[in-house]
Amino acid sequence: MRASPLFGPSRRQVLRGAGAAAVATLLPRRFAAxxxxxxxxxxxxLPYSGTYAMLGTxxxxxxxLRLAEAGETLAGRPVDYIAVDSEASPPQAPQNTxxxxxxxxxxxxxxxxxxxxxxxxxxxxxARGGPIMIIPNAGANALTRELCARNVFRAxxxxxxxxxxxxxxxxxxxxxxxxxxTWRYAAGDEIMGGGAEHFEALGGRVDKxxxxxxxxxSFQPHLxxxxxxxxDAVFAFFSGGGAVQFVRDYAAAGLKDRIPLYGxxxxxxxxxxxxxAAADGIRSTLHYVDDLDLPANRRFRDAYRLAYGREADVxxxxxxDTGTLIVQAMAAVDGDTAAVADIAxxxxxxxxxxxxxxxxxxxxxxxxxxxxxxxxxxxxRHRFLGIAAEALADPAIGCALG
Ligand code: BEZ
Numbered sequence: 001m002r003a004s005p006l007f008g009p010s011r012r013q014v015l016r017g018a019g020a021a022a023v024a025t026l027l028p029r030r031f032a033a034x035x036x037x038x039x040x041x042x043x044x045x046l047p048y049s050g051t052y053a054m055l056g057t058x059x060x061x062x063x064x065l066r067l068a069e070a071g072e073t074l075a076g077r078p079v080d081y082i083a084v085d086s087e088a089s090p091p092q093a094p095q096n097t098x099x100x101x102x103x104x105x106x107x108x109x110x111x112x113x114x115x116x117x118x119x120x121x122x123x124x125x126x127a128r129g130g131p132i133m134i135i136p137n138a139g140a141n142a143l144t145r146e147l148c149a150r151n152v153f154r155a156x157x158x159x160x161x162x163x164x165x166x167x168x169x170x171x172x173x174x175x176x177x178x179x180x181x182t183w184r185y186a187a188g189d190e191i192m193g194g195g196a197e198h199f200e201a202l203g204g205r206v207d208k209x210x211x212x213x214x215x216x217x218s219f220q221p222h223l224x225x226x227x228x229x230x231x232d233a234v235f236a237f238f239s240g241g242g243a244v245q246f247v248r249d250y251a252a253a254g255l256k257d258r259i260p261l262y263g264x265x266x267x268x269x270x271x272x273x274x275x276x277a278a279a280d281g282i283r284s285t286l287h288y289v290d291d292l293d294l295p296a297n298r299r300f301r302d303a304y305r306l307a308y309g310r311e312a313d314v315x316x317x318x319x320x321d322t323g324t325l326i327v328q329a330m331a332a333v334d335g336d337t338a339a340v341a342d343i344a345x346x347x348x349x350x351x352x353x354x355x356x357x358x359x360x361x362x363x364x365x366x367x368x369x370x371x372x373x374x375x376x377x378x379x380x381r382h383r384f385l386g387i388a389a390e391a392l393a394d395p396a397i398g399c400a401l402g
Contacts, residue, residue: 039080040330040337043106045096045121046136047113048085051215051241054270055113056086059136059319061308063110066323069303074327075335082106088215090116097121101131107337109133110322113315115140115159115186122152130340132329132347136322137315140186144367146398151340153347153366155322157287158394159190162264165285165372165388166235167198170262173283175232177205181222182237184211191237191264199235207231217245223253234259239266244274251278265289265375265382270313273380282377285388287368288314288357289375292384300356317356325350348402364402369393 044063046056060083067079082104084096093112097120100106109131112118118138125133126149133152135143139159143152170178180196182188188211196206207229210222226234234255238246243266250261256278261267265286272279290301290311300320304312325347332346333339350362360370372389375382 037077037335039078040074040108040335041080041082041104041106042326043100043104043109043111043131044081044083045086045093045100045109045111045117046083047088048083050088051217052088052113052239053241055137055240055315058270058313058315059110059113059322062304062312062316062319062321063136063323064319065300065304065307065316066320066327068307070323070327074330075333077330077335086112086114086117088112088114088117090114090120093117093120094124097124101125101128107131108326110136111138113137115190118143119147119186122147122149125149126152132340132343134322134325134347136318138187139190141190141394142186144363144365144394144399145396148365148396148399148401150344150401153325153344153362154368155325156318156368157370158367159187160194161367161370161372161392161394162266162286163191163194163196163235163237164198165374165392166262166264167195167200167204168202169283169285169374169388170195170199170233170235171202171204173233173260175204175260177207177231178233178235179208179210179226179229179231180206180235181210181212181226183214183216183242185214188214188237192235195235195262195264215242217242219246219249220253223249223255226259227253227255231259234261236261236263236267238263239269240271243267244271247271247275247282248278265314268377268382270315272377272382275377276380279377280379283385284375285372286314286375287360287370287372288317289373289384290382292356292358292373294356294358296354297356312356314357321352321355321357321360324352324355363393363396365394365396365399366401367394367396 115138135154137156180192263284265284268279329343329346333342353359360368363369374385374388
């Protein structure tokens with residue numbers, strides 16, 4: 001691993017040393033003669049500053065936990081991480097992508113969090129035919145629809161998938177008129193679009209779509225407008241630092257007890273403790289919930305807490321599952337990172353039966369087919385309330401793969 005202020009010495013490195021020693025005795029014969037097999041280079045283009053910094057850190061930690069569990073080796077080769085701060089900035093994405101792909105010649109490109117950054121990255125990587133890009137968060141629908149590509153995979157969700165189930169939750173809760181509020185960019189528009197589509201199909205009406213520039217947190221004028229419109233409910237997407245501010249401001253404006261707040265789970269995920277009582281009772285849909293009663297989830301949460309001293313969240317799960325995809329793919333090609341087409345074929349057939357989020361599989365368009373849960377927040381923790389959508393696949397409109 002390269003020296004980086006992001007990844008200081010820790011229990012993880014102790015773990016890694018022990019794992020590497022154990023695995024050294026199991027190296028495939030063709031690597032045995034060489035002093036040290038060439039490392040597999042994993043490039044991380046994730047936000048380590050700004051409103052999404054905590055998401056980037058959780059993804060990185062989840063990925064590293066999974067590779068530590070694999071003994072820090074992939075089919076006998078050690079792992080080298082090269083991390084670049086995306087700053088969640090689409091204008092910087094082309095330069096950052098080329099830095100990792102052309103200068104550092106990474107074997108796997110992992111990133112990003114922000115949909116706009118992902119659209120720029122994926123177009124460069126798809127046009128070059130390599131390396132393999134695994135998206136551990138960004139949900140831009142087009143990435144696994146009209147812009148889908150042989151070497152681009154997603155370990156997270158499409159934006160549509162996270163909003164669509166919540167439209168039914170709001171309708172089932174008896175609401176007829178809602179207002180949506182989010183940042184103005186692909187993720188905001190598409191998540192709100194998925195929820196509105198389902199809500200309207202069930203007879204609901206969206207009175208207004210309020211859009212705030214990313215990553216602004218000046219919510220006051222918009223909250224006054226919501227109070228004046230007096231809808232039955234508000235459907236909102238913010239995440240990270242922006243979500244902390246929005247949920248607190250919503251309660252401080254006196255709206256919490258008058259107009260119920262709903263969202264994709266990102267609205268409270270990873271930040272419910274920081275939001276405090278303002279988050280209590282918020283209902284959301286997401287492909288993960290803290291207290292999922294699965295052995296794989298309990299094991300993962302315990303290992304994450306032990307390694308990092310924090311609770312895991314959906315972003316950590318997505319990083320962890322990205323690690324599982326890389327482990328599976330490298331095993332399928334016996335460590336041959338030049339076999340990009342074979343790696344892609346292995347990822348196309350990926351099934352993660354032991355994921356902390358529950359079993360999921362890769363769709364022909366390279367997006368997870370997965371279950372979405374209905375959850376709420378109670379005293380800073382997310383609680384499982386039921387299944388909102390079983391094995392939900394993105395419609396993948398316009399993708400010719402598969
Ligand atoms: C996105 O930009 O795709 C995104 C960012 C944070 C949470 C969810 C989606």
